[in-house]
Amino acid sequence: MHFETINPADATRPAQALCAQTGPDFFFPEPGSSVREAKRICALCELRRACLDYALTNDERFGVWGGLSEKERLALRRVSG
Numbered sequence: 001m002h003f004e005t006i007n008p009a010d011a012t013r014p015a016q017a018l019c020a021q022t023g024p025d026f027f028f029p030e031p032g033s034s035v036r037e038a039k040r041i042c043a044l045c046e047l048r049r050a051c052l053d054y055a056l057t058n059d060e061r062f063g064v065w066g067g068l069s070e071k072e073r074l075a076l077r078r079v080s081g
């Protein structure tokens with residue numbers, strides 16, 4: 001349910017954030033569990049870019065944000081950082 005932290009003042013976000021429809025389980029899986037479903041949902045989400053930007057800006061460490069896992073975000077930060 002990442003939309004709440006992206007822009008809580010924007011009432012249109014919940015309808016656009018596909019994770020709001022699926023629930024948080026896919027996006028915060030148990031360690032070692034697959035993130036494939038979460039990434040598949042993110043690929044279809046209109047908020048993907050804003051969501052990823054938010055996660056990178058706020059150094060979100062856990063879960064899938066904007067289609068990237070925590071390891072992928074860490075790698076992206078190292079490359080661009």
Ligand code: SF4
Pocket residue numbers: 002003017018019020027041042045046047048049051052064065066067
């Ligand atoms: S990109 Fe993924 S995690 Fe972010 S709001 Fe959309 S569905 Fe949720």
